[in-house]
Amino acid sequence: MRVSPIADELGRRFAAAEHELHLVGGSVRDALLGRLGDDLDFCTDAHPDQTLALLKGWAEATWETGREFGTIGAQKHGLRLEVTTYRAEAYDGVSRNPSVRYGTSLEDDLLRRDFTVNAMAVSLPEHRFTDPFGGLDDLAARRIGTPGKPSLSFGDDPLRMLRAARFAAQLRFAIDPAVRQAMTQMSGDLSRITAERIRDEFSKLLLAEDPLTGLRLLVDTGLADIFLPELAGLRLEIDEHAQHKDVYEHTLKVVSNAAGFDTADGGPDLVLRLAALLHDIGKPATKAVGADGGVSFHHHELVGARMAKARLKALKYPNDIVKAVTKLVSLHLRFYGYGRGEWTDSAVRRYVTDAEEQLARLHKLTRSDCTTRNRRKALQLASDYDALEARIDRIREEEDLARVRPDLDGNAIMELLGVPPGPIVGKAWQYLKELRLERGPLSPEQAQEELRRWADENL
Structure with a gap:
């Protein structure tokens, strides 16, 4: 598997400071699929302040918008990098946003990830491959599974159910039967997620290569009923007397x-x-x-x-x-x-x-x-x-x-009718626009004649 030289360079920088650094998530998945992109995701045992210190002086730019989730962003030679402290996030079953706490090991971090194909890691700079939950097998089988029980994964973050449908649409992967069953049984939990997060995930699904697969999953599992009930509502009953498409x-x-x-x-x-x-x-x-x-x-x-x-x-x-x-x-x-x-x-x-x-x-x-x-x-x-x-x-x-605009502007209308700015000018302007749409361009003389006729009838 190809690894960006920038990733290796960053790995050596973290190793010199006695910290671990691993390429993880979609970066590993996409590299194995031969779909290298410009975004690289990493996890580390370093805390955000330590990560920021290691990036400064090396990265061309850094940002801290994800600090509350343990993430520090950086840019280097056209690549967008995100380095996140080992973490384990979960919902308490009531709140609409995840609570975040730092984890202690790579395997713990991989366990909390959404799907097995995103729970693989490449350690840097030595390129040791870690796959404790069979992500490579699922990738080969083109299957969406979870590192642990689907119910636990979706309980931690219900948005993952929508994300499963999105990955099915983006990657053209099948959903593991156990995952699909959990999506159906737990679809109501999606109501705990903010509209903004649902919107962003749904937009990615709709923009995917195969949006129909994702849309069918949303309807069949009941997820669409939570945020887009109109979609399932299109399945109109076709009766024997009034058959229609x-x-x-x-x-x-x-x-x-x-x-x-x-x-x-x-x-x-x-x-x-x-x-x-x-x-x-x-x-x-x-x-x-x-x-x-x-x-x-x-x-x-x-x-x-x-x-x-x-x-x-x-x-x-x-x-x-x-x-x-x-x-x-x-x-x-x-x-x-x-x-x-x-x-x-x-x-x-x-x-x-x-x-x-x-x-x-x-x-x-x-x-x-x-x-x-x-x-x-x-x-x-x-x-x-x-x-x-x-x-x-x-x-x-x-x-x-x-x-398309009227053949006379507001100033010409006021001058011709001898009226000040006000509702009359607006009504006259609208009449002339409708006339313009109906008959096409008029000469100034024709427009003036029509305006006088309108004024005689309406003023």
């Missing part, structure tokens, strides 16, 4: 399609994947069966947008992400009907201006939402959207759609 399976397919789009365009896009996951969460609340037995979900995009906003806020996502996802969910159905020739240039302008900076994502989400197995229908939908994008490009060449 399983919204849950459709949603997973949309997430998969979206992941294909964003990966091809430069990397995982959290906003797009969240929008794909949540785009239909309003369907259960809007499901209706008509007299003819047909199923409808009228206005589910608007209901879903409100639900998505509430859920993302509960998970403490930043406001910009909440706003972007909410907009995408609310607009994801707008395209349908375009193929029937009902859209005017005005409708295209509104589509672009309503989407604003989310237009590129809306293109991807709308295309991802096509999951029909009817090849003729799928080809027609793709062709219709190709036509819409071409039409947007044509109108963009003629007009600046990214900055």
Whole structure:
């Protein structure tokens, strides 16, 4: 196994001070998988003050944001290093954050780690390999197991249940049956974890190479019920009179399609994947069966947008992400009907201006939402959207759609109407903007004539 020369150099530095240093956790796992990264994790018998003293003068930068957990960070030649004192952390079954105490040995430290594949160590600088819990065997078998009993591991930190699903999605590993059983039995313990920690772990899962595996685990074990109950709620009952597409399976397919789009365009896009996951969460609340037995979900995009906003806020996502996802969910159905020739240039302008900076994502989400197995229908939908994008490009060449504004500004409105700043100006401005969207650019003379007409009728 390759070990970074920087790691060996640091190991010699700790050994000279009569301290142990071991490369551990994901650094060892990823090295064995041939996935070397820029982050290196270490554990040591040195306490934070001693670690900091050894890093200073050698590292290019150090930070102490993790000191309360025994961790000192450093940077050296482009590598990000974290050195943590042997520790054993546990929850008391009531609090929402771990209590930390220092451990006394490498094996004790490895025992408290989440999974066997993360409980291997390479001692530095001698490169002695330590694997007391069969992590190498689990790595070869592509299996997620725990160093001790799963119930003890998840009792120490319930977030590890969500992390198991995340690793299954990232590494494409299977979950050990005993681990899966404990996840199911203890899923309720996840409620002890702060929304921020759940959000961060869930985001990593959603951005993984295989998010569907992780999402299915969350639903099947009941973990999703704790922080994202809307996901399991998509498994609508299909009755004998009103058969319709399983919204849950459709949603997973949309997430998969979206992941294909964003990966091809430069990397995982959290906003797009969240929008794909949540785009239909309003369907259960809007499901209706008509007299003819047909199923409808009228206005589910608007209901879903409100639900998505509430859920993302509960998970403490930043406001910009909440706003972007909410907009995408609310607009994801707008395209349908375009193929029937009902859209005017005005409708295209509104589509672009309503989407604003989310237009590129809306293109991807709308295309991802096509999951029909009817090849003729799928080809027609793709062709219709190709036509819409071409039409947007044509109108963009003629007009600046990214900055659609009235043909008269506020100052011109006040001068023409002879009014001071106030509500009248705002109403006039909005009228002219609607007119601009409807008819395209107007000459100053046309805009002034329309404004006078509006004023005669409304003032």
